[in-house]
Amino acid sequence: MPLPDTPPLSVSELNRSARLLLEGRFGEVWVEGELSGVSRPSSGHVYFTLKDDQAQLRGALFRSRARFVGAPMRDGDRVKVRGRLSIFEPRGDYQLIAEAVQAAGVGELLAAFERLKARLADEGVFANARPLPCPPRHLLVITSPSGAAIRDVLAVLAARWPMVNVTLIPVAVQGREAVPTMISALGLLNRQSSLDPSRDAILITRGGGSLEDLWAFNDEHLARAIFHSRLPVMSAVGHEVDMTLADFAADVRSPTPSAAAERLVPDGRELAQRLEALEARLRRAVQARLDAEGQHLDHLRARLRHPGDGLERQRQALAQLSGRLARSIQARLAEAQRRQAQLARRLAAHPPGRQLALADRRLAAASQRLTTAAPRELARHRERLAGVVRELQAVSPLAVLGRGYAILQDAQGYVVRRADDTAPGDRLAARLGDGRLVLQVLRRDTTPRAGVQSN
Numbered sequence: 239m240p241l242p243d244t245p246p247l248s249v250s251e252l253n254r255s256a257r258l259l260l261e262g263r264f265g266e267v268w269v270e271g272e273l274s275g276v277s278r279p280s281s282g283h284v285y286f287t288l289k290d291d292q293a294q295l296r297g298a299l300f301r302s303r304a305r306f307v308g309a310p311m312r313d314g315d316r317v318k319v320r321g322r323l324s325i326f327e328p329r330g331d332y333q334l335i336a337e338a339v340q341a342a343g344v345g346e347l348l349a350a351f352e353r354l355k356a357r358l359a360d361e362g363v364f365a366n367a368r369p370l371p372c373p374p375r376h377l378l379v380i381t382s383p384s385g386a387a388i389r390d391v392l393a394v395l396a397a398r399w400p401m402v403n404v405t406l407i408p409v410a411v412q413g414r415e416a417v418p419t420m421i422s423a424l425g426l427l428n429r430q431s432s433l434d435p436s437r438d439a440i441l442i443t444r445g446g447g448s449l450e451d452l453w454a455f456n457d458e459h460l461a462r463a464i465f466h467s468r469l470p471v472m473s474a475v476g477h478e479v480d481m482t483l484a485d486f487a488a489d490v491r492s493p494t495p496s497a498a499a500e501r502l503v504p505d506g507r508e509l510a511q512r513l514e515a516l517e518a519r520l521r522r523a524v525q526a527r528l529d530a531e532g533q534h535l536d537h538l539r540a541r542l543r544h545p546g547d548g549l550e551r552q553r554q555a556l557a558q559l560s561g562r563l564a565r566s567i568q569a570r571l572a573e574a575q576r577r578q579a580q581l582a583r584r585l586a587a588h589p590p591g592r593q594l595a596l597a598d599r600r601l602a603a604a605s606q607r608l609t610t611a612a613p614r615e616l617a618r619h620r621e622r623l624a625g626v627v628r629e630l631q632a633v634s635p636l637a638v639l640g641r642g643y644a645i646l647q648d649a650q651g652y653v654v655r656r657a658d659d660t661a662p663g664d665r666l667a668a669r670l671g672d673g674r675l676v677l678q679v680l681r682r683d684t685t686p687r688a689g690v691q692s693n
Contacts, residue, residue: 250327257325260332264323269295269334270342273315284311288319288334297321299336306479307339316342320352351456355483363461364486368470373503374439376403378469380423383408386445387474387495394496399503403436411444416454424463424471431469440467441502442484443474443495455482464488474498639671646677657682 247255271288278284282301287294297319299307311317321336358364377395381387383406395402407427409419420442431437442464444455454460455475464471464487473488474495485491492498639645646654647667654660660679668675 249330253325253327253330257327260323260325266320266322266337267334268318268320270318271295271316273311273317274313276311276313284336286311288317296331296333297336298333299339303337306481311339318342351483354456354458355486358458358461358483358487363465366465366471366487366489368489370439370470370472370490370502372501373399373402375436376405376434376438377502378405378407378427378437378440380407380409380420380427380440380442381444381495382411385411387411387443390445390494390496391441391443391499394499395503398500398505398507400506402503405437412447412451412454417457417460420454420460421463424467428468438469439502440469440471441474441498442471442488443498444476445495446477446480452476452480452482455484458483460484461487472498472502639669641671643671644675645669 269288271290271294274287274289274294276284276286282304284299284304286297286299288297289295299311318340319334319336320338321334323332324335325332379388379391381391388406392404395404407423409423410416411420424440424442427437427440444452446452452475455473461483464473464484470489471487472490472492473482473485474492474497475482475484476494478493490501492501635645645668647669648654648660649665654666660666660682662679662681664679666677666679668677
C-alpha cells in the first residue's frame with residue numbers, strides 16, 4: 239500500500255484535535271441519566287459513569303465544583319448533569335466535565351435559577367461590594383424569629399462581642415409571604431436609616447434546607463431590593479454549598495449564619511488578650527524609657543556645676559595669667575636694658591669716626607693696586623689671544639685651501655671624498671681658498687685625475 243501524501247498525525251495531536259472539535263461543537267449541555275461507579279479519591283474530585291438502558295458516559299466533577307453539590311451522589315440515583323464534553327488527552331477517554339449536578343426532579347427549578355442569574359448578572363445587580371463595618375454600631379437582622387439562624391447569630395455575637403446593638407426584623411423566610419415581607423423590611427429599614435444613623439449594617443439570613451425551601455431567596459425582586467439598599471447588606475442563607483441570588487446581590491456573602499456573625503464582629507476575648515499584651519508592652523516600654531531618662535538625668539546632674547565654681551576657676555586662671563604677664567614684662571624689660579648697655583659699651587670701644595678713617599685708607603690702597611694691575615693683566619690676555627689665533631690658523635682648512643687645494647660638495651652639501659660618490663652629469667661645488675666654483679662631472683675615472691668642467 240502506498241504511503242499517504244500528508245504526514246501522519248501523532249496520537250497526542252489527534253486527541254488534541256478531537257478535544258477541540260468536541261468542545262467547540264457542543265459547548266455546555268445538560269445530560270440526564272443514572273449514576274454508576276461513583277468514586278471519591280483523596281484529591282476531592284468525584285468520578286462517575288452516567289448511563290441509560292442503551293449507553294453510558296464517563297464523567298468527572300472536580301473539587302472546585304463538587305463542594306457546591308448539596309445532595310450526595312450515590313450509585314443508582316437519577317440526576318441531571320450540566321457540563322461540557324471533552325477528551326482526556328493522555329488516555330483518549332471521552333468524558334463529561336460536570337459543572338453542576340441535581341436530582342432529576344428539580345431540574346426545572348435549577349434551569350430557571352441559572353437563566354435568572356445570568357440575566358441579573360448582565361444587568362449589574364451582582365456588582366455590589368461595599369465593606370461592612372466591623373463591628374457595626376447597630377446591626378439589623380432580617381430573619382424568622384423562630385428559626386435556628388437567629389439563635390446561632392445571637393449566640394455567636396454574645397460570645398464574641400456582647401456590646402453590639404442588634405435589632406431583629408421578623409419576616410417569613412419560606413413560603414408565599416417570604417418575598418413580600420423581606421422586601422418590605424428592606425424598604426422600611428432604608429427609609430428609617432436617616433432617623434437613626436447608627437444603623438449601619440443589615441444581615442439577611444436563614445438556616446439550611448432544600449432547594450424549594452430556599453427558593454424565596456432566589457426571587458429577582460428581592461435581589462433587586464438588596465442591590466438598591468443604601469445600607470450595606472450581608473447575606474447568609476443555608477449551608478456553605480447553597481448559593482442564592484440574594485447571596486450574589488449582597489455586598490458580602492457568608493456561608494452560614496454563624497460564620498456571618500463571626501465576620502461581623504471581632505472576637506472580644508482575642509481583642510482583650512491583644513490589649514493586655516499591648517498594655518504589657520507599653521508598660522515595659524514606658525519603664526524602659528523612664529530608666530533611660532533617669533540615667534540621662536543622673537549624667538547631666540553629675541556634669542552640672544554651680545556657676546560660682548566656674549567663676550572662681552576663671553578668677554584663679556586670670557590671676558595666674560596676670561602674674562605671668564607681669565613677670566614676662568619685667569624680664570623682657572631687664573633684657574632690653576642689658577642689651578642697651580652692652581651696645582653702648584661696644585659703641586664706645588669702636589667709635590664710627592675711627593672705622594670710617596680706616597675704611598678710607600683701605601679704599602685708597604685698593605684703588606692704587608687696581609690702577610697698577612689692570613694694564614699688566616690686559617697685555618697678558620692680549621698675548622694669549624694672539625697665540626691662540628696663530629694656532630687656529632695653523633690647523634684651519636682655509637689655510638690648506640690657500641695652498642691650492644679645494645673641497646668638493648654634492649648638491650646636498652655632503653663632502654665628496656671618492657670618485658665613486660659621483661656620477662656623470664652631477665653638479666658639484668668646489669670651495670677654494672678664495673671663492674667658490676660650480677662644476678659638472680663629465681666622466682668618472684679611477685685615476686686620481688677626474689674630468690670636470692666649470693660652468
